[in-house]
Amino acid sequence: MSEMNQLETPEVESKPKKRHMGIKTQRVISNTIIHILLVIMSVVWLVPFVCIVLQSFRVESTWQVGYIVPQKWGFDNYIALTKTDFFTWYLNTFIIAVFTALFQTIVVLCMSYTLSRFRFRGRKGLMRFMLIIGMFPGMLSMIILYRILADLHLTQGNAVPGLILVYVASSGMGYYVSKGFFDTIPKSLDEAARVDGATRMQVLFKIILPLAKPIVIYTILTAFMAPWADFVFARYISMNTSQGMNVAVGLYSWLNKDQIAGKYTTFCAGGVLVAIPVTVLFMFLQKYYVSGVTGGAVKG
Amino acid sequence: MATVKLTNVKKIYDKHVVAVQDFNLEIADKEFVVFVGPSGCGKSTTLRMIAGLEDISEGTIEIDGEVVNDLQPKDRNIAMVFQNYALYPHMTVYDNIAFSLRLKKTPEDIVYDKVTKAAEILGITDYLLRKPKALSGGQRQRVAIGRAMVRDSKVFLMDEPLSNLDAKLRNQMRAEIIQLREKIDTTFVYVTHDQTEAMTLGDRIVIMKDGYIQQVGSPMDVFEKPVNLFVAEFIGAPKMNIMDAELIVEDGKYYVHLLGAKIPVDGFKGELLKERNVAPGKIKLGIRPEHLTLTAEKSEKSFECQLQVNEMMGSELHLHVVLSDGEKMIARIPTINLAPEQRAGLVAGCTFCITAEGKAMHFFDAETEKNLIFD
Secondary structure, three states, rough: OOOHHHHHHHHHOOOOHHHHHHHHHHHHHOOOHHHHHHHHHHHHHHHHHHHHHHHHHHHOOOOOOOOOOOEOOHHHHHHHHHOHHHHHHHHHHHHHHHHHHHHHHHHHHHHHHHHOOOOOOOOHHHHHHHHHHHOHHHHHHHHHHHHHHHHHOHHHHHHHHHHHHHHOOOHHHHHHHHHHHHHHOOOOHHHHHHHHHHHHHHHHHHHHHHHHHHHHHHHHHHHHHHHHHHHHHHHHHHHHHHHHHHHHHHHHHHHHHHHHHHHHHHHHHHHHHHHHHHHHHHHHHHHOOOOOOOOOOOOO | OEEEEEEEEEEEOOOOEEEEEEEEEEOOOOOOOEEOOOOOOHHHHHHHHOOOOOOOHHHHHHHOOHHHHHHHHHOOOOOEEEEOOOOOOOOHHHHHHHHHHHOOOOOOHHHHHHHHHHHHHHHHHOOOOOOOOHHHHHHHHHHHHHHHOOOOOEEEEEOOOOOOOHHHHHHHHHHHHHHHHHHHHOOEEEOOOOHHHHHHOOOOOEEEEEEEEEEEOOHHHHHHHHEEEEEEEEOOOOOOEEEEEOOOEEEEEEEEEOOOOOEEHHHHHHEEEEEEHOOHHHEEEEEEEHHHHEEOOOOOOOOEEEEEEEEEEOOEEEEEEEEEOOOOEEEEEHHHHOHHHHHHOOOOEEEEEEEOOHHHHHEOOOOOOEEEEOO
């Protein structure tokens, strides 16, 4: 060690050598710091989730205890869920999320393709208008939307179609990310396909969408996630009617003073089941989050 | 196989930007026509209007006698090769070439036959299962040509297909396009900004500037009989030397006064000047670099110049010289005509005399820049 020090000390003045060593050491230090930070952040993020999972398997008490790892393990809390409205809420949420994802994806992609590829009067004005409107919080429209949905009898017990309608109706405004992606796909591909005999619809489905797979997946995931995790709007529209609640609203209803003591661990079990579809979706679709599918399309 | 006719075609962008103006052209069946001109001259816009990728502001475009102004690209029976290849990156080479056939619901066995035949002609059979990103620039361009070939279209449009290739590959592909033309035997419209490509490929060349056609003619015509100064300078490399000179008439014979030299205009050009009764006066004189010759001594027909740069091109020298009035010229001198000591003497700063024959001169109006004997 001392020998190394002896060798290194005179080299402090030798600029190129010092810089070379410095960069290497710097990289090691910064990588170490980054990894330590990432581990800490992962632990911070994972601890609540691990706690919920562990508590969902706890059978010795349905109320909060002063430890994390259950003393007695079992599926009692999951079985208890079957005796509640949980699966009605779950089904409601699933229906809302699937239909919203389906319709919203179609609307967003068509809107983005139109704004990216067609030039029509008022196009820029429309884009700016939608961008500005999108900046206002959706909550502002809650009361009027409730009135409209109430007139259409789409609240309380009928909240599911009402919520689908609300989520899908505003979806065109989420065009920005996918339009940006479509803009990066060379227009000459559209033109080549049109010369080859494709209609605009065929261009979208056979050329653009296969190339825009990451953005299609992104649109589906965000369209699915928003209604899956929505609480405020869903609570307002369902108005304490269990039949029209989604899981977030339903599970929250167990957190009142009267029920929490007997339902805390059941609530955790419900929380775990809520996370499963989203986790599975991400696990299967994350591989599509790759760029470079347009590689080789044009001279690069 | 088809004729293409453009009548008074005009393209205006955003109500005021005129891209193409009064474009009138008839392209014969199986003819190879090249649109050439500098960037922004409207050549690609015109091609895209023929393809149906741009709307026509005014005028009509006919393909095989049918007005196609309002037809979609797919209904015009055309094929197009794009500058940036425009290959579908998620498809294999085979699928790229087969795409148009499958859209027409062609039976798969016929698709196979056509794709493999095109691939054989273009020498890309080994790459049929590759994706475009695994191909080189030249291979990609072949695939793009293959995709256009299998359509058996009436008109074959090519928008600067070689401009993304390196010089060596460009020469090779240019030769291949000439061979391909014989095999496909259809009407070609080809866009390029490279005058060498235009000269070597086209039956006729359409030279454009600022949206207007400047001249339409065979490669030889536009080279020998440029109708104006722009065409004269655009066609030929290095470009034609243009100088201020004076045309004079003595005893019914035309002479050019240039920097003290008095060069007689002999031959058919002199006859044409006489025939047209061209008035003497200030003119723009054009002389191609290859038509200048070095002279041993100063004579009445030669003028002095000083060498600035000597570019050795192998078979010839490109001599960049300055004339006594400060104008610059380039002379192309074949090295075979120079003795070794002459070549060695041509160093920057040396002075010598050059001349040109009257028949090699081009005469342009000093005001209108139009050719005084050809139009």
